[in-house]
Amino acid sequence: MGFFLPGDSLLFTAGLLCTAHAGDKVHLPLVLVAAAGAVGGAQTGFWPGRRGGRALLARTTNRHLLEEAARARRFLARYGHGRAIVLARFVPVVRTVLNPLAGALDVPAGTFALWQVTGGLLWAVGVAVAGYLLGSSISGVDRYLLPIGEVIVVVSLAPVALEVRRGRRAGVSSGPRDRDGAVDR
Template sequence: MNVAAVNVMDAQSLIAAFGLAGILIIVFIETGLLFGFFLPGDSLLFLAGVGASGAAAEVFHRPGFHLSLPALLIGAPVCATAGAQLGHLLGAHVGPRLFLRPDSRLFKQEYVAKAEAYFTRYGAGKAVVLARFLPVVRTFLNPVAGVLGMRAREFFVWNVLGASLWTVGIILLGHRLGDSLKGSIDSYLLPMIILIIALSLVPVLVEAIRARRAAPPSRPEERPARP
């Protein structure tokens, strides 16, 4: 496949082009480097599970294409853990300078604020685990944890738990559905990916609604009295 034609926002295109190695590298980048927040983590893991099922060749339109399920179940959590540890390390050593960059087309200061809000609201350990299931937040929370002084050993324990639940859970879901729907999965693939992305965005929407309700009502501007 022509690498230049790969759509980095399309998990199916990424897996077809780069296979297992690409999946593991992308998982590491998305959780370890700030510029990786836009990568399709949830749909990538789901389709990786499908790629390890009996429906792999059907979905990726490549006869004989198949991913190793054991390699995914071992490699994905390891790479997700390592990526997050790198993010935490950068946050602890580089500090706030990581986040002093101005807003751009990809980077927004609100991403950092959102990650810090989760850290404050849920506490260190719970925030690290829950962030795994939240796009964007799972990228920025790790360096934020380092900036806020979360100890590396404590972060590692919660990081391993969150990385394992996130990667293994979604991969196994894709694998199970791929085997169950073999022969007709093309009809269900897009709706399932949309559902997974929608579910991952639910906590973000809930948080936004809570923040909006908690915000004090805006006061109307006082108008000078008429003479």
């Protein structure tokens, strides 16, 4: 359900807003809630993929879904399960889509759990604490929330934009294709 929520910018902004005022005690329960949400959300995505993802991929004729599953398989093979799962945390769309695909692509449950907890903690705690540290080092940071949020959104979407651009270039450079997807020469 949280697929369309911009996690990076929300966590960073929440960290900014947790900044203590002069004389107040520092309270940052956000880090615990964010970490629990990141870990719980990834596990929640993994299990439906594990239970029904393989059957769905075997029966589907949806070309886009099959291409994305192949892309996820290559990503997991290229970086290894652990590194791929941790890296996926830091790329907005991949962070959400990789979890059910990892289940469908037979990533071992224990391996997935270990690395998604590691990546989830690094991502959730890191982004929230980065916002908190920025907020505590700049007085009146609330005046800069919109520009900071815009920068975070641009930085978060940059890897996705680069990947789309790379994919389009690869499609153009490989030449025209026939109905079956084979390259015409």
